[in-house]
Amino acid sequence: MAKLAMVEAVTAALAYELEHDPAVVVLGEDVGVNGGVFRATNGLQQRFGKDRVLDTPLAEALIAGMSIGMAAMGMKPVAEIQFSGFIYPTVDQMINHAGRLRTRTRGRLHVPMVLRAPSGGGIHAPEHHSESNEALFAHMPGIRTVMPSSPSRAYGLLLAAIRDPDPVVFLEPTRLYRINKQEVEDNGQALPLDTCFVLREGNDVTLVSWGAMIHETMQAAAGLADQGVDCEVIDLATISPIDFETILESVGKTGRLVVIHEAPKNCGVGAEIAATVAEKAIYSLKAPIERITGYDIPMPLFKLEHDYMPSVARVTAGIRKVMEA
């Protein structure tokens, strides 16, 4: 079993599917000989050839739209958008076509595509390279949105996303690409979609987070454990549709919920989680639900990015607030 960084786990999952499913094609800007600007497709073109791993012209709407056409003809395109801030030209194709081709043709056509994109800040990247935009996709009917928070979940969830017969937006936190290597068995075993992962069990408060913020969340939980606060940490993993069963069960136990995400607060995915939990579990809540999120401003250039992103201190303070309420 090899120790893999998250970006290597992504590569491994892509390679596995390219190897085992002839319908799978990887495409995007610079994914070929260059192996992707983050090296997520490193070596794949060399190994599988130019008919399986394709550089595209520089056009994101094209990448999404062409993937839809390919998918409807029976291929399984796994498309890469180079940086998070350049995913917006795909919105039209994703919402107007990818998410509705199956239902608007009453099942005649469907779109087994994956749109991979880096996500989030924290790596001192240039402007427009550090956005967290999962909420845009989460609001789109007919589309699954997934975000891994570790190498092994990146591997297993990406396999699941590629194999799923419907469109999946797969957002990869760049901040995690190269830290915290993990043993990942390259055995083609997928993880379930539409399912949260409980990363830490606890009785006092439920923390729900996803992507890179899982790490600040786990750190806060560890710090608070020393002070006698027993946190349960849930990795949302599939951002949409949300596995409320797991979350509600946890909140039923702890009576307290803190949601942590990097994206702006207003109409973020945290709002959906807080609203649904407040709706379904209000009587078991011992304190108001707290959301600890990015501010309602664009991700600033990197001198201020750490002032934008929720820090361990902010997460800790938010949990304390809920514990003291």
Added chain:
Amino acid sequence: MAKLAMVEAVTAALAYELEHDPAVVVLGEDVGVNGGVFRATNGLQQRFGKDRVLDTPLAEALIAGMSIGMAAMGMKPVAEIQFSGFIYPTVDQMINHAGRLRTRTRGRLHVPMVLRAPSGGGIHAPEHHSESNEALFAHMPGIRTVMPSSPSRAYGLLLAAIRDPDPVVFLEPTRLYRINKQEVEDNGQALPLDTCFVLREGNDVTLVSWGAMIHETMQAAAGLADQGVDCEVIDLATISPIDFETILESVGKTGRLVVIHEAPKNCGVGAEIAATVAEKAIYSLKAPIERITGYDIPMPLFKLEHDYMPSVARVTAGIRKVMEA
């Protein structure tokens, strides 16, 4: 004072600003001699000339992007997107530029533009003509999103939107365009942005809605009044940023909240309202917050559109549930 339908109130507001502010320019597909497919710009080109009311080539990203360029050079473009389902190509320009040009240039440039678009279903329109997508824009930092629910609020809020020095997405419920004419004084008086309107005072339950759903909400409230349930109805009006002061004050009084919107539920604007109210007013809540919304599917073709949109019966049932909790 003239009785105006909402679409006429829009025309009147545009005409007022074209007349009084030489920087204002109206642009969009078919807004010229045709007066817009909904006739919102009816007669404006004839009256103000082709330099003030411009047909554009058929390209929505262009319409948004060109408006940004014009606005940054000191004009006040009021751009029309023809139908709600065709607004997605503007997302890139709106989020990456309109909403951040002021902050990324630290105030040197700014974008006084309005992006007008029809919104919502209920008029038996063809496919892709009936979407409710306010949540997409509400999540974007740096952008105001506004939706009127009556002719007079359309008039006053559109004036405010045009005069505001920052970008405003102005969504007009097509279902209200030609019903419920109202006396509207064409006096150039703007209504405040960032402010809810209390349309009906009541003590038992707070209903928050916006756009066309205000009408089902008011009808449900009227019906329930006969049965002794005293509803307070709040028109959100500015969808982002949300005037929580008014909403929290009302919920403080009633202890109950129902949010009604036509857009899909998951990560809709209703989630933000429910989440924030649950956070700030949990101890005054006598019942879980209820959201009555469209389903998490694309707006179906019109044979089923009324099964998609929350009906008076569904709204009434939701309010009853909250009253009985």
Added chain:
Amino acid sequence: MKTVASFEIKYLQYLDSDGRLTQKKLPKFAENPDELLKMYRMMSFVRVFDTKSIALQRTGQLGTYASCLGHEATHVGIGAAMRPEDAFFPMYREYGAQFWRGVKPHEVLLFWGGDERGNNFSGPAHDFAWAVPIATQCHHAAGAALAFKLRGEKRAAVSVIGDGGTSQGDFYESLNAAGAYQLPVVFVVSNNKWAISVPLAAQTACETLAQKAIAGGFEGIQVDGNDIIAVRDIMEYALHKARSGKGPTLVEALTYRLSDHTTADDATRYRDKREVEEARKQEPLIRLRKYLTDMGAWDQKKEAKLLEECSAQMDAEVKLYKDTGKPPVASMFDHMFANMPENLLAQRDAAVAEEQQHG
């Protein structure tokens, strides 16, 4: 300054508006009167379909409908040139092409009648449904063509777009990609001179729309879109080229929108009646009928009989359409995902319950 590149746009026509041949040599299919008659019959049916559909809309039995009056040669010509295994990516008015490919008229009515089941049609299962968001279909056609190419299949994709649609970025992006990958795709621009109220001259400064292909680095050809011989011939040429790995073609078909944009539109607000009258003389059925009559393959009696047959066929389709009940509420959920998530199942149950309660 030295010249580093030069380009020409060619124009093809066989049959002028008076039904006279403008070329000596005809394409092979056109030498066979039966083939021409088959196309004439389909064009005639399409016209009957169009008239009756508008009547249905006017009497409240159909939603907004997009007429194809005047476009029959372009659409039927496309359909006749394609093979079943090719894939079609229409915009929203190419009934002639679709009928040729096996889509049933009542299925088209279902779509405009507000029922998704119309998109689950009897044409080739891989053909796309209408693309109302203009120009988005070009990407799908490019993607399908890329799939065909990667799999080594001898198939081509055909997309249709309007003159107005050529202003959209999606159109150019897919043109450029088709050139770069040498894709087996044919982009048809149905230039009917108007995009709702916007005339071609306000849409673009280009003298031809075929020249847009130059920005994709491949061949663009202009064709008389009211001359079905020319349309089919060019389409067969472009499709053959595509299937033989020789890359994409852009075909600009010059036609005219004789109707309002849709039944929701009133073209008298923005369009000169004389222009329409002039265009009516160029329409595609007149000239083919003349040509067939001149060659002795057609006469008034046959015409009358054909119209009766078309009418009867359409009446049967209208009946099928009207006899189709409202789709069940559950159906708007059932095809969202292959693996349905819990929350959607719950929403479906709620919607079904409400339907049962409140109707």
Added chain:
Amino acid sequence: MKTVASFEIKYLQYLDSDGRLTQKKLPKFAENPDELLKMYRMMSFVRVFDTKSIALQRTGQLGTYASCLGHEATHVGIGAAMRPEDAFFPMYREYGAQFWRGVKPHEVLLFWGGDERGNNFSGPAHDFAWAVPIATQCHHAAGAALAFKLRGEKRAAVSVIGDGGTSQGDFYESLNAAGAYQLPVVFVVSNNKWAISVPLAAQTACETLAQKAIAGGFEGIQVDGNDIIAVRDIMEYALHKARSGKGPTLVEALTYRLSDHTTADDATRYRDKREVEEARKQEPLIRLRKYLTDMGAWDQKKEAKLLEECSAQMDAEVKLYKDTGKPPVASMFDHMFANMPENLLAQRDAAVAEEQQHG
């Protein structure tokens, strides 16, 4: 088939890579050695700026930086041809044009150093900041040009895009609109042959990028982008044309990206070293230096002095950059809206409090 339209793409060069004139008649500005010297000095400074910026990045004192090595003639040529009242819409590496227009080198460093204050620069207040989302700036330029035209101002907008950028729909949409409205805008395509790892031949099937203008219905011209005389001349021509109401022009400047794409890139992964070595012989400074030397306006001593001056100037700018403190946390909120909503003020207060607590 009859020809209905034809097009030619012309190419302009005055100075070849050996510093020899390839045309007899020079543009007026080029007859004045002082003008040429001024441009040479700026190009030289830009190169020093580039070298030192990369060094700053390599030593952890700057974020990712996009080098302009090899593009100096194109950028400075654009800057020199524009007037202050014209508006500039850059992509992300046109330092030469910006410096000419008054942007301070330390402001550019601030931007790549992660500080928005670099975008609040000393150049013309109406000039746009960098457009990292590729091709989006074309729309802004078209919009600005439309504003100038509607207000009857004699001003032009200039946008720059790369060869890869020409694959984006936004590019074509604004080209088409510029043609349709006859806008006073110049679209410069800086064709440096690579879009990160994607070579031009994989990006498009077009033999020239100037021909993309044909899809907009207006003139496209190819120019030797390493020949500053040709660049400035063509830009002056296109700008004059724009300001006189004669519409848009597309200028394709042929140059080469001698550096990695950015400091985050490693071009050896995908690019043949020999190709780079060949391109290096074509670079813009060598030929202008030769030409100036041959005419007796330049010598080694002057060169040495200039480089010293540039170095000193750059050192002063680096100091200004380094002396600029971290921007205050409040500043990321303060410019969100002219009329700040309550919730944002509350978020600002919270962020400022956290800064004070945790630093």
